[in-house]
Amino acid sequence: MAKSREKTPNYHCTECGATMLKWFGQCPECQAWGTVVDRFESRTTHRVQAAAIAPSQAARPITETPLEHVHHRPTGIGELDRVLGGGIVPGAAILLSGEPGVGKSTLLLETAARVAQTGARVLYVSGEESTSQVRLRAERMGTLHDTLFLASETDLAAVLGQVEHVQPALLIVDSIQTVASAEIDSLAGQPSQVREVASALIRLAKAKSLPVIIVGHVTKDGHVAGPRLLEHLVDVVAHVEGDRQTALRFARTLKNRFGPTDEVGCFEMSGEGMREVPDPSGLFISERGAPVSGTCVTVALEGRRALPVEIQALVVPTQAPNPRRVTNGVDASRVAMLLAVLEKRVGIKLGQCDVYVSTVGGVKLTEPAADLAIAGAIASAAANRPITAGTVVIGEVSLAGEIRRVSQANLREQEARRVGFNRVISTDSETVGTALRAALAKQQSRTDSID
Template identity: 70%
Template sequence: MATKRKRPAYECSECGYEAVKWVGRCPECQAWGTIEERAAARGGPQFRAEPLAPATAAQPITEVDAGQAVHWPTGISEFDRVLGGGIVPGAAILLSGEPGVGKSTLLIDTASKIASLGAKVLYVSAEESVNQVRLRAERTDALHPTLYLASETDLATVLGHVDEVQPRLLIVDSVQTVASAELDALAGQPSQVREVASALIRLAKSRGLPVIIVGHVTKDGQVAGPRLLEHLVDVVAHVDGDRQTALRFVRTLKNRFGPTDEVGCFEMTGEGMREVPDPSALFISDRDGSVPGTCVTMALEGKRVLPVEIQALVVPTQAPNPRRVVNGVDAGRVAMLLAVLERRCGLSFAQHDVYVSTVGGVRLTEPAADLAIAAALASAKLESALEDRLAVFGEVSLVGDLRHVTNEKQRITEGRRLGFAGPVGPDAGRLAQALAAAIPGFAQRT
């Protein structure tokens, strides 16, 4: 009797979905190009894992030496703030960001700072030649004899460079452009990204060598490749910023050695990424006195409180569909605030074009900016400026109430330190009362 032939099995490299035939899009996670063939399904009743003698014996947690996981600073205080104090030996750090945002510039600066202390640093660029990297390092004054450069796309060659140089820090730019010759797939494919990242992480853990891996992002801003990549590494940092402005923020999405609510602030210059330890003056206009349509809020970026100016412009129009243009704030929140102002405060914007923007290119996503947006809109509509040096914050509900937000005391303390009066916040109770306290003559004109 002929035995039944087993059909080839396919598996999604993103979510592990199993299929009996190849499809272009995974039915489970909706990812494209992640269904890969495997020889046979695993986990059958005939599969049994044989126990092996461990190389190192398990030990009580009280006897584990915690001194080996001490941070050592990179020389860039803003980057150290994000990493939790510095780089931990054996850590795998994934740095992502959009093209041209400054990832390579930040890393070459970090490499030069560490190399200036006498430590060997190996910078492997799989996207640029060593001459291109040298030109960037020369422009940013990052030339040091202990900073080694290599331009390689083969994983085995990269590991060979590590054995030859014996660096204290390894930087690979980027993981999507390095490939292993043992896999029959192009560089950047999920299987290649997974294999390259796994090999680099094994190298980091076995030798206590910290590795910084650069990762590309998709159109949605997510790290390209399998989601397993983010689970394997210890730290996931993201460089954020508008390419039209010089300001850059570095945030941690995951950090096994420190907090994830810290933000590093940098400014892109011709000499590299310059630290901005006190960015308070970057997001407010340089002028004396207040003008209609402007309002300052105390925004929370990580653990930092920053004064951010919101500007609004309200222009009468005869168009049947008035324009709503926003920059730096959520369009849905602005639409909701316009409805609340009309229903609860008697301000109609049906025959007006509305423009709302932040100063300095910063993006506000927290609900604490609702009151400032509403105040800027009301000020622009009534053509009446707010009280001078006044900062406001608070979440606005659909019924016109003001809700408390996080870190209110910290916002008030920082506002007073910077010379702002007030501030007007959720203690006002209602939106109309807060606007009446912030805008002179508001109660008589509504």
């Protein structure tokens, strides 16, 4: 019997490069949709050897390589400059992502107006809105300026033509998923189109030393939509996040070739645009006179910023067979672990109680340094006794009931004392029970137990 002829893969994925024998709507390897395309592959393999040519510049030791100083040009928005490392670098390609409605276009329109106020020309290309719509938003924000140019284009060649006509000092493209190249036979937003448009804009940025800010959409998982190559090509990847229920917005960098990646910018969304919040320490603490049971303050780190955050808890007895555990702003699994530690290591019985835990101001706490504060708020609510006024609780709680040291403890303590807290309970306490008793101790000489 003759051997069956081996089939040659005629399809490949433009996202991960995997080859396959037939077409798939979703790549079996990287699970990307719409990236499998037909290709012609010869059955005979030809070995191609690249010819060596003389280099344009000879390689030299790294110790003899001259340094080129990178100049940051401030945008006029202090919080954005903080995130970018001091400003925008000429020739830099910046990718700004965020969920719909979080304020990306509003922030960039404000940035364009601030740069235009310095006399520099700025070109704002919108593929999602008409120029009249952008003008209407600019009037509401008070960002009209003669050197701010608007264009509504969805063709890459037209965008490049607008750049040649205006000769801007800053180019903003909103968004890359709406711009398409006529040389690529696919719809706008497809990985091949995003790759081609991004490559063209980055080549333009490097050739003209023109900073380009590109707006990118995100998927339902919160990642930047399109091929992963997009994040590798650009110099800076920034992300704007925030809850639609609150006006607070955070801007942070996930990648930055010209500065740090641990800075966070704070903004507040208002009817007039994105307003800077240079000192957000008081946004996440309730204003009240006397202490209330079930509340505890910790200091969380957002990048290099230390932010005092108040955690509130409510413990209510219930007759239901399955008590409720409701959380807002904190990890539900982390709270469940702390409830188990409180019952096993400290002796606080919560099996017949509904427990509600929430943060003030809509901030989300993800770091383990808030464990002790969450436990303190729950213990205070269970005992119906407030934590001593002026107390901040910081620490990570282990399953053994011990308190672990947290990062940047000195920075957290300094920020707590700066805003008026005079007592910090952290790793000085050996166990959770010792720390909670110290936090719940009354001003009198005696100390009551918490159970």
